[in-house]
Amino acid sequence: MIVDIRKRILIVGLGLLGGSYAKVLKRFGFHISAITKEQGSIDYAIKENIIDDGSTELDKELIGNADIVIFALYPHVFVEWIEENQSLLKSGALITDVTGVKGSIVYKIQDMLRPDVEFIAAHPMAGREVSGVENSSDKIFIGANYIVTPTEKNTEEAIETCMELGRLLGFSNVTTLSPKEHDEMIGFLSQLTHCIAITLMTCNDKEDMEKFTGDSFRDLTRIARINDLMWSELFVANKQALLEQMNLFMDKFKELKTMLEEEDIDGMRKMMRHSTERRALFDKK
Amino acid sequence: MIVDIRKRILIVGLGLLGGSYAKVLKRFGFHISAITKEQGSIDYAIKENIIDDGSTELDKELIGNADIVIFALYPHVFVEWIEENQSLLKSGALITDVTGVKGSIVYKIQDMLRPDVEFIAAHPMAGREVSGVENSSDKIFIGANYIVTPTEKNTEEAIETCMELGRLLGFSNVTTLSPKEHDEMIGFLSQLTHCIAITLMTCNDKEDMEKFTGDSFRDLTRIARINDLMWSELFVANKQALLEQMNLFMDKFKELKTMLEEEDIDGMRKMMRHSTERRALFDKK
Numbered sequence: 099m100i101v102d103i104r105k106r107i108l109i110v111g112l113g114l115l116g117g118s119y120a121k122v123l124k125r126f127g128f129h130i131s132a133i134t135k136e137q138g139s140i141d142y143a144i145k146e147n148i149i150d151d152g153s154t155e156l157d158k159e160l161i162g163n164a165d166i167v168i169f170a171l172y173p174h175v176f177v178e179w180i181e182e183n184q185s186l187l188k189s190g191a192l193i194t195d196v197t198g199v200k201g202s203i204v205y206k207i208q209d210m211l212r213p214d215v216e217f218i219a220a221h222p223m224a225g226r227e228v229s230g231v232e233n234s235s236d237k238i239f240i241g242a243n244y245i246v247t248p249t250e251k252n253t254e255e256a257i258e259t260c261m262e263l264g265r266l267l268g269f270s271n272v273t274t275l276s277p278k279e280h281d282e283m284i285g286f287l288s289q290l291t292h293c294i295a296i297t298l299m300t301c302n303d304k305e306d307m308e309k310f311t312g313d314s315f316r317d318l319t320r321i322a323r324i325n326d327l328m329w330s331e332l333f334v335a336n337k338q339a340l341l342e343q344m345n346l347f348m349d350k351f352k353e354l355k356t357m358l359e360e361e362d363i364d365g366m367r368k369m370m371r372h373s374t375e376r377r378a379l380f381d382k383k
Numbered sequence: 384m385i386v387d388i389r390k391r392i393l394i395v396g397l398g399l400l401g402g403s404y405a406k407v408l409k410r411f412g413f414h415i416s417a418i419t420k421e422q423g424s425i426d427y428a429i430k431e432n433i434i435d436d437g438s439t440e441l442d443k444e445l446i447g448n449a450d451i452v453i454f455a456l457y458p459h460v461f462v463e464w465i466e467e468n469q470s471l472l473k474s475g476a477l478i479t480d481v482t483g484v485k486g487s488i489v490y491k492i493q494d495m496l497r498p499d500v501e502f503i504a505a506h507p508m509a510g511r512e513v514s515g516v517e518n519s520s521d522k523i524f525i526g527a528n529y530i531v532t533p534t535e536k537n538t539e540e541a542i543e544t545c546m547e548l549g550r551l552l553g554f555s556n557v558t559t560l561s562p563k564e565h566d567e568m569i570g571f572l573s574q575l576t577h578c579i580a581i582t583l584m585t586c587n588d589k590e591d592m593e594k595f596t597g598d599s600f601r602d603l604t605r606i607a608r609i610n611d612l613m614w615s616e617l618f619v620a621n622k623q624a625l626l627e628q629m630n631l632f633m634d635k636f637k638e639l640k641t642m643l644e645e646e647d648i649d650g651m652r653k654m655m656r657h658s659t660e661r662r663a664l665f666d667k668k
Contacts, residue, residue: 223597243595271594283595286587291599293639294579296658301635302571302628308664309556310528310568312508314576315665317602322662326655330648337643343587344640348633350586354578355629358622363615370611373581377607379593380600 100262103127108164112139115196116170117234120148122267131160139231161186169195173203173335180207189214194260196222199336200247200277208251218256221245244269247277285339295322385547388412393449397424400481401455402519405433407552416445424516446471454480458488458620474499479545481507484621485532485562493536503541506530529554532562570624580607
């Protein structure tokens with residue numbers, strides 16, 4: 099194991115993701131601490147043996163002793179935390195995150211960070227429609243992607259450690275992408291899909307539609323039940339990349355609409371065959 | 384039981400839906416015949432005891448003896464069949480269908496039909512991503528909707544018989560809508576969702592995206608694997624209603640895009656809360 103088991107891990111933000119990280123890593127034998135807002139989350143996690151200790155305060159000892167710090171916070175809260183509290187970090191500490199956007203966060207953090215602390219960014223592509231440490235699970239990473247987004251400022255060692263963390267957590271696919279590639283990919287695969295789902299869900303308020311709903315509509319709107327605080331922040335934090343994807347989608351949708359207006363059956367069939375062929379690539383392997 | 388068990392039922396078009404109808408109705412004891420293109424489908428269905436007899440020809444006896452005829456054909460094939468062969472139907476026969484669009488079909492058929500034969504239209508909202516009588520199943524109707532779309536030309540008796548057929552088939556929800564209401568509803572819940580799925584699947588051909596795909600993207604594109612022949616015809620057959628739904632969707636999507644451009648967090652959060660609230664209505668009961 100690349101990551102030394104004697105290393106002390108601190109999780110900042112003990113929600114669904116932070117709690118799930120803690121659950122898995124504790125099982126390997128790491129000493130796990132947590133800092134989070136609610137005393138109830140700390141109490142629950144200690145009782146359930148998810149963490150060893152924790153605090154709702156900026157406990158200098160907890161922070162100063164941590165070799166690896168995992169930030170599971172909203173993007174702007176993470177940035178503020180580093181701005182205000184980075185002096186408390188241990189010299190030589192490695193910090194990482196779970197933030198779903200990268201370009202607007204990674205460089206900002208790396209630019210302001212003390213030179214004796216390294217930030218290596220990661221995006222665990224896992225989540226559920228519930229939140230809180232009480233819903234954390236050591237199973238949510240199975241089958242999921244874990245993407246490390248290194249920059250020129252990162253050391254090989256930090257990249258390797260961060261990737262090993264992903265493997266320890268149980269992710270099925272651990273890879274690296276540049277922050278830009280990551281944001282493009284996430285803009286398309288995740289953010290655009292959420293934009294589409296909430297649009298579909300709100301564009302027609304006609305009553306009684308639900309009585310006739312089948313699986314197609316349900317599938318397309320499963321993610322229309324959305325955490326508005328988090329997603330509006332993520333959208334804005336990835337504004338340019340997401341706008342590009344929205345434009346790609348809208349242009350194609352207009353093409354289809356024009357073909358329908360002109361009853362261009364051949365054109366529609368061609369698009370549908372393209373769709374069918376391409377969808378096969380995306381089947382679960 | 385409203386429908387007399389001694390009535391002879393003929394299914395024209397023995398594919399997935401036609402075969403599934405046959406499977407269930409045969410179990411109740413009806414005499415089931417079928418007319419379909421492929422001899423292999425007939426042979427299979429007789430061997431599996433799904434039908435009593437069948438033909439690939441316009442067998443005058445089979446057609447002339449049927450009290451109830453169920454057409455499970457593509458829309459334009461159904462219209463042509465009636466145009467060319469309605470003289471073969473028994474006087475007093477009741478005919479029904481499984482067509483997924485109504486306005487462009489129902490009046491056309493009723494207007495040209497002999498006065499001694501009644502057409503009552505129905506849309507069984509069930510299907511699978513596979514086709515053919517070999518894939519037929521007596522389970523696909525459970526939990527699904529069956530919509531009868533009567534017009535002024537229909538008798539109470541025919542409407543009741545058609546609804547009873549839906550209940551016998553095992554549909555969980557048997558209702559009536561006007562052809563116009565049906566087409567609006569289907570334009571939104573089914574056709575618009577397919578338009579969105581195929582657009583999403585074809586708007587960005589960047590390589591390697593599939594490596595990072597999560598459940599959201601997979602859910603939104605499950606129906607992007609699509610029968611191009613059938614759906615292009617269904618889209619055109621419901622052109623006006625579908626174009627209206629596409630416009631509603633596009634206008635809302637543009638609103639969201641503008642809010643993102645202007646970083647209007649409050650506006651986006653409001654839309655997301657609306658989405659979340661409305662999605663709750665569509666949960667499976």
